[in-house]
Amino acid sequence: MRHTKRLVAALAASALALTACGGGDDDNGDTATGEEGDLSGTEVTVFGAPTSVEGDAINAVIQEYFNEPTGANAVYEGSDSFESQVQIRIDGGNPPDIAIYPQPGAVVDQAAQGNAISLESMGFDIAELEERFGDYLLSLGEYEGEHYGIPTNVNFKSLVWYNIPVFEAEGYEIPETFDDLISLSEQMVADGYTPWAIGTGSDDATGWPATDWMEDIVLRQAGAETYDGWVSNEVPFDDPAIVEAAETFDRILDGEGFVVGGKSAIPDIDFRDAPAAIIGDEPDALMHRQASFITNFFPDGAEFGTDYGVFPFPSIDGNDGALIAGELATVFDDRPEVREFIRVFTDTDAQCAQGSFEDVARISPNVNTTADCYDDEVVATAAESTLSALREGTARFDASDLMPPQVGSGSFWNAMNEWMRGGDIESLLTEVQNSWPSS
Structure with missing residues (x-):
């Protein structure tokens, strides 16, 4: 199968078993056509x-x-x-x-x-x-x-893409924990680099990439049971576990020199344009968190394994997950x-x-x-x-995709945008909770 040692090693670190998909050449389990x-x-x-x-x-x-x-x-x-x-x-x-x-x-x-x-x-x-x-x-x-x-x-979704040439030249190690990720980001700033390219612009859907960050953090920091409760609204948006996840995310967003353009610019950067920032010998940023589909939007000619690599979103308090x-x-x-x-x-x-x-x-x-x-x-x-x-x-x-649309693809997205532009996150999360339909 078409694997590279670099990607296999990175994804293996996420504690997911890389076994071949089941099946064969027949259509077992498929209804007839x-x-x-x-x-x-x-x-x-x-x-x-x-x-x-x-x-x-x-x-x-x-x-x-x-x-x-x-x-x-x-x-x-x-x-x-x-x-x-x-x-x-x-x-x-x-x-x-x-x-x-x-x-x-x-x-x-x-x-x-x-x-x-x-x-x-x-x-x-x-x-x-x-x-x-x-x-x-x-x-x-x-x-x-x-x-x-x-x-x-x-x-x-739980992937972080990175610039290979700079990582190798500077001797940066792949972070295993979120604290390691923060330490790496601080080191990059000290070395004269901007760690993160983040863009949440997406036409009418602007804001959704920020909800993905929140979800990866909630899944790891609060655990799967709390995550499931959040989806069903048994755990409200203004619950301390969700507020804490936002505060953890803000360690990236508000880190000094961490993000291209700064926190307030994030909603104005199209998510499809953001990954280009990590490509090149003198890139604008060194890391970009996004799902596997984002390879569609890397610049023409950029090669996986040479120009960019990927590692799993790191654990928090020893907890992993797959979003x-x-x-x-x-x-x-x-x-x-x-x-x-x-x-x-x-x-x-x-x-x-x-x-x-x-x-x-x-x-x-x-x-x-x-x-x-x-x-x-x-x-x-x-x-x-x-x-x-x-x-x-x-x-x-x-x-967010499992929540009622007025929340998951409405108030949650909007709250992320307002937060990036300077809004108070606790007040915004309370507004999202208040938008949850009563039935």
């Missing part, structure tokens, strides 16, 4: 957040694995403003047939409003789907005993061609095919895929680690 008969002339509309090369890859897979064999015409459309645009379409009575949500909380919200259609009512065998994806991921779209979201991809994210496909119109699209798009062949596209970092949640699906060595190893963590129960999904 071709059950809906001739679909010639039918159309399926699919709407989601991935754009650019990832959107092109999705359409290429749809064309080869669904359109050509069935005679149907399915088209994927991506938008950088997906969260707001999909709601506008739903409110206007013109939803897509299928929406691919980055926030499972939004899937549950659509189910609660009566807009989404359950997998059970469409005739899907939930036990088979649980074998294909695991019950944890499938449960993320569950509402009142039925399932409304089917996993289409995941990514591994993941991903997307769930949700159906708004139950027709034969829509059901067939779901079957085809989530089976092993189509899922594996997405890993063969250059610059695409989508990781399949289908456990019948293997690391050999991925041409990119970084993505291949991240895929192994992600699926291993899911099997071992050490993974937790992005908290």
Whole structure:
């Protein structure tokens, strides 16, 4: 398999077992395709957040694995403003047939409003789907005993990317703990470098990268049980454990000389532009925390293992964790061609095919895929680690994506932006808590 010793060593340090993804060449656990008969002339509309090369890859897979064999015409459309645009379409009575949500909380919200259609009512065998994806991921779209979201991809979030040439020239060691990370950052400043490139700009979704930092810290500092309670609002946003996580994060944000542009500039730096800062012999910064997909946005020609490397987000108080994210496909119109699209798009062949596209970092949640699906060595190893963590129960999904959308993709994002711009974090966390829906 396509591994490098550097990445394997780094990810092994995160205590995730790097075992090969299960499966083989058969489709064990996959529901059969071709059950809906001739679909010639039918159309399926699919709407989601991935754009650019990832959107092109999705359409290429749809064309080869669904359109050509069935005679149907399915088209994927991506938008950088997906969260707001999909709601506008739903409110206007013109939803897509299928929406691919980055926030499972939004899937549950659509189910609660009566807009989404359950997998059970469409005739899907939930036990088979649980074998294909695991019950944890499938449960993320569950509402009142039925399932409304089917996993289409995941990514591994607990990663810090770094400039290899400077690390090697200065003899910097990979930090194992958060205190080590702070000490390393202080040493970098003393040596004349800026440690961190952080950007949270993301059009209508500005602020979400800061929530990822908070989630990684809560998972490690407060533990998985508190993390799960936070997701369900049993642990409120103004709980001391969440406030303490923000204070820990602020050791980076407010560290003297730690962040390119300073704390207040972070919301104005597009997250897609931020990783470029760590590339080069005289980089603007030396480290960048972001999920495995960020390789899509590294400058052309930058090489993993030469120009940049990666290490796992360090432990806090001896605790590790694996923060993941991903997307769930949700159906708004139950027709034969829509059901067939779901079957085809989530089976092993189509899922594996997405890993063969250059610059695409989508990781399949289908456990019948293997690391050999991925041409990119970084993505291949991240895929192994992600699926291993899911099997071992050490993974937790992005908290903000699990929360009700008015919180997870609303007040939480906004609070992070206001905090960066000088707001009081305790007051802002109380405002987020007050925005949590009463039912």
